[in-house]
Amino acid sequence: xxxxxxxxxxxxxxxxxxxxxxxxxxxxxxxxxxxxxxxxxxxxxxxxxxxxxxxxxxxxxxxxxxxxxxxxxxxxxxxxxxxxxxxxxxxxxxxxxxxxxxxxxxxxxxxxxxxxxxxxxxxxxxxxxxxxxxxxxxxxxxxxxxxxxxxxxxxxxxxxxxxxxxxxxxxxxxxxxxxxxxxxxxxxxxxxxxxxxxxxxxxxxxxxxxxxxxxxxxxxxxxxxxxxxxxxxxxxx
Numbered sequence: 157x158x159x160x161x162x163x164x165x166x167x168x169x170x171x172x173x174x175x176x177x178x179x180x181x182x183x184x185x186x187x188x189x190x191x192x193x194x195x196x197x198x199x200x201x202x203x204x205x206x207x208x209x210x211x212x213x214x215x216x217x218x219x220x221x222x223x224x225x226x227x228x229x230x231x232x233x234x235x236x237x238x239x240x241x242x243x244x245x246x247x248x249x250x251x252x253x254x255x256x257x258x259x260x261x262x263x264x265x266x267x268x269x270x271x272x273x274x275x276x277x278x279x280x281x282x283x284x285x286x287x288x289x290x291x292x293x294x295x296x297x298x299x300x301x302x303x304x305x306x307x308x309x310x311x312x313x314x315x316x317x318x319x320x321x322x323x324x325x326x327x328x329x330x331x332x333x334x335x336x337x338x339x340x341x342x343x344x345x346x347x348x349x350x351x352x353x354x355x356x357x358x359x360x361x362x363x364x365x366x367x368x369x370x371x372x373x374x375x376x377x378x379x380x381x382x383x384x385x386x387x388x389x390x391x392x393x
Contacts, residue, residue: 165200168192172200172218176210180217211283221283235346235355238388239268243357246381247272250374252361255280256346256385257293258354262308264288264297267355280360289313291335292328292343292371293356299323300345300353328378330371332363340366344378346385357382 161167168190175181175189187197201218204210211221239256246254247270256268266284280286288294289312298309299320310317314334323329330342341360345353359374360366367373 168196169200169204172197173204173209176201176204176218177220180213180215180219182217186218205281205283208282211281211285213285233267234389235385236268238385241388242381242384243268243270246270246357246359246377249377250359250361252359252366253280254381255293255358255360257286257297257343257356257358259288259297259301260285262288262312264293264356286335290331291358292331292341292360293358294335295320295323295329295331296343296345296356297353299329326371326375328371328375330369332366332368332370338363340368340370342366342371342374342378344375344382346382349386349390355385357385 171190171192172186175186181189183194183198183201186192186201187194190197192200201210205212205218205221208221210218213219235256235258243254243256251272253272254270255266257264258267259265263285264287266280266282266286269280269282286294288298288309294309294313295315298306298313298315301309306317306320310320328342328344330340332340335341339360340363341358343356343358346355346357348354357378359370359378
């Protein structure tokens with residue numbers, strides 16, 4: 157497993173991180189590369205995923221997480237830092253899973269998440285890459301994008317330019333069983349201090365709890381959270 161620090165769990169975690177960050181690996185491959193038992197490798201990979209150091213790709217393979225890029229850049233992501241102070245309150249208000257998504261090409265990436273401690277959840281792993289073609293978060297990120305980007309998304313999406321006009325007018329989006337059967341969500345745009353939409357803050361959960369109009373139910377709290385995130389990005393005076 158490479159160098160040894162004398163701290164067993166640390167050495168094993170570093171071995172898992174190094175292996176998966178170098179090449180996307182299935183759990184079996186991760187065990188083969190590190191020599192760790194399956195249960196140990198899985199436990200450490202999940203722990204690293206919680207901290208954003210590893211994530212899972214569309215095929216379920218372990219790979220480099222978004223926080224590694226942040227650390228490599230040498231400075232914390234201001235929006236991730238702001239989310240740590242805002243998302244827990246939104247989670248406690250709604251009792252549901254909450255996320256912040258940022259556009260990355262024709263996908264959106266979950267850069268921050270807060271999950272309820274109990275009950276049925278819509279768990280979106282930190283670093284998860286979701287299509288921009290479905291879900292309230294995708295609607296928000298597309299609605300305020302430039303026309304060329306909107307056209308590229310709409311060529312594949314289940315929503316339309318007309319529905320995005322409605323999102324812009326009311327300032328939030330909602331979806332029911334659009335991204336995943338049985339899941340509802342609502343989202344609002346997060347703006348930079350200059351007013352540009354840079355992310356979407358979302359609440360998601362089972363339709364049975366969220367209802368068929370999740371935006372009507374949670375829009376006020378989502379917009380408040382989005383404003384709090386923007387305020388946290390303001391440079392200190």
